[in-house]
Amino acid sequence: MALDVTRAKRSRFSSSSQAPLTLDAETMRRMGYRAIDAVVDHLTQIRQHHVLNVKSGRDLQRVLGQPLPREPEAFDTLIGDLEQHVFQNITHHDHPRFFAFVPGPGNYAGALAELLTNGFNVFCGTWIGGAGASEIELITLEWLRRLVGFPAGARGVFLSGGSEAGLVAMATARNVKLGNDPTNAVVYCSDQTHKSLDRNLWLLGFQPQQVVRLPCDETWRLRPELLAARIAGDRAKGLRPFCVVVNAGTTNTGSVDPLNEVAEICRREDLWLHADGAYGAGAIFCEPGRKVLSGIEKVDSLGLDPHKWMFQPYSAGCVMVRNGYDLRRTFSYSAEYLKLIEESDEPNFCDYGIQLTRDFRALKLWFSLKIFGADAFEAAQCRGIELAETVAKTVVQQRWWELVSPPQLAVVTFRFRPPGLDQETLDALNREIVDTFNKTGYGMVIYTKLNEETVIRMCTINPRTLDAEIQQCLEKLDHIAKTLYREWVVTEPPASI
Numbered sequence: 001m002a003l004d005v006t007r008a009k010r011s012r013f014s015s016s017s018q019a020p021l022t023l024d025a026e027t028m029r030r031m032g033y034r035a036i037d038a039v040v041d042h043l044t045q046i047r048q049h050h051v052l053n054v055k056s057g058r059d060l061q062r063v064l065g066q067p068l069p070r071e072p073e074a075f076d077t078l079i080g081d082l083e084q085h086v087f088q089n090i091t092h093h094d095h096p097r098f099f100a101f102v103p104g105p106g107n108y109a110g111a112l113a114e115l116l117t118n119g120f121n122v123f124c125g126t127w128i129g130g131a132g133a134s135e136i137e138l139i140t141l142e143w144l145r146r147l148v149g150f151p152a153g154a155r156g157v158f159l160s161g162g163s164e165a166g167l168v169a170m171a172t173a174r175n176v177k178l179g180n181d182p183t184n185a186v187v188y189c190s191d192q193t194h195k196s197l198d199r200n201l202w203l204l205g206f207q208p209q210q211v212v213r214l215p216c217d218e219t220w221r222l223r224p225e226l227l228a229a230r231i232a233g234d235r236a237k238g239l240r241p242f243c244v245v246v247n248a249g250t251t252n253t254g255s256v257d258p259l260n261e262v263a264e265i266c267r268r269e270d271l272w273l274h275a276d277g278a279y280g281a282g283a284i285f286c287e288p289g290r291k292v293l294s295g296i297e298k299v300d301s302l303g304l305d306p307h308k309w310m311f312q313p314y315s316a317g318c319v320m321v322r323n324g325y326d327l328r329r330t331f332s333y334s335a336e337y338l339k340l341i342e343e344s345d346e347p348n349f350c351d352y353g354i355q356l357t358r359d360f361r362a363l364k365l366w367f368s369l370k371i372f373g374a375d376a377f378e379a380a381q382c383r384g385i386e387l388a389e390t391v392a393k394t395v396v397q398q399r400w401w402e403l404v405s406p407p408q409l410a411v412v413t414f415r416f417r418p419p420g421l422d423q424e425t426l427d428a429l430n431r432e433i434v435d436t437f438n439k440t441g442y443g444m445v446i447y448t449k450l451n452e453e454t455v456i457r458m459c460t461i462n463p464r465t466l467d468a469e470i471q472q473c474l475e476k477l478d479h480i481a482k483t484l485y486r487e488w489v490v491t492e493p494p495a496s497i
């Protein structure tokens, strides 16, 4: 199926034929069908592919590096090259055996929504620029608002992800509680809080010492009594406590901070309470998730990522602010050439975040909820929770394996602890198990540190993962662990480890 490039070439020089950068209808359709075939092949054959695929820049440059093309190239060759050299050289976050970091299971309806919104080149920054799209964004936000339990006056906006959601939330908190003056102000969180918080606060003019990371309890949750004591101590020193960031699902263990107790402290102390639910708050679609997230409705702002546990393609984040006016007055956009947009009573989404030109991210969540129904989301989330429980039950049945953190919001951590090895060697061994397993290409897990010890972590939110695949992963990890152990007890671990 070759693209008819002759006409495209001719048109570069002729005003009477097609305009530049234009294709005829038949060609567009043929290209579209071929692209959709590529996506469907990926989705239906993904299990045959390695999960982790990393080549060196030099190797990739060898096959991909080419000068700027002056002439059109054949579409079939291009898409074939993309399939072979680009899409097979990415780590498949949507692979059913990808358990590392936070998987991005994605879904086909969401991908189609991206095609549609790009095809129509929707501008969702102002009401006059995209009224229909803005209305869909409002409707989708309203669904989320009700699930979260925020009051009717709450407002939100879709954005790039958890990092940007945190930035928008912190800017709002700084504005409302500090009048934008960060001098001597302090933010509190647990030592399990995502690092994007520090970068966001740095961007907003805070110094590293203004972010207080408090040690967690034995379940990796913020300790309210420690928080209250630290706030009192800081006030006594003349500092300005203004914000607490709680985790609604930490990346490391899935733990949820004691939301109700911290909310009470924040109410008493007049502090802004932000919940980082980038990972875990997606679970509001399912009953077990809502139960664990009880108290989330009390926070002032909440970040939650549709591109994580709401199964949307990258990228899709969302921030919601309890008092919508706080968000609007922080970001409201005013420029002479934009006066026209102010004539509308309807919301302009550029007033709710940092983008003026905005794409239509809400569509993918809206579309996939419409195509599959919220019950399917609930079932998919319950499945992820169940898979983590299967991991926990299975891993402890294997000799010398121990659970470190129990399954919480579909995250579970464990460790291989055979006898006779000191802590340093055990850490090195667990890292080596992960590296060796990932190199097999069968699946992907990560290691992380908990209580200064290296642990293996799995995040099981992909609803397409089969029980048998969990079993296989754990058996392979066990086999690798015991092989390495046998090697290591007779020889020293390699110096590089």
Ligand SMILES: Cc1ncc(COP(=O)(O)O)c(C=O)c1O
Pocket (backbone or CB within 6 Å): 102, 160, 161, 162, 163, 164, 194, 196, 249, 250, 251, 276, 277, 278, 279, 280, 305, 317
């Ligand atoms: C708890 C948490 N917060 C924030 C982030 C940052 O989100 P993003 O990568 O979408 O910017 C992540 C990413 O994994 C996360 O797990």
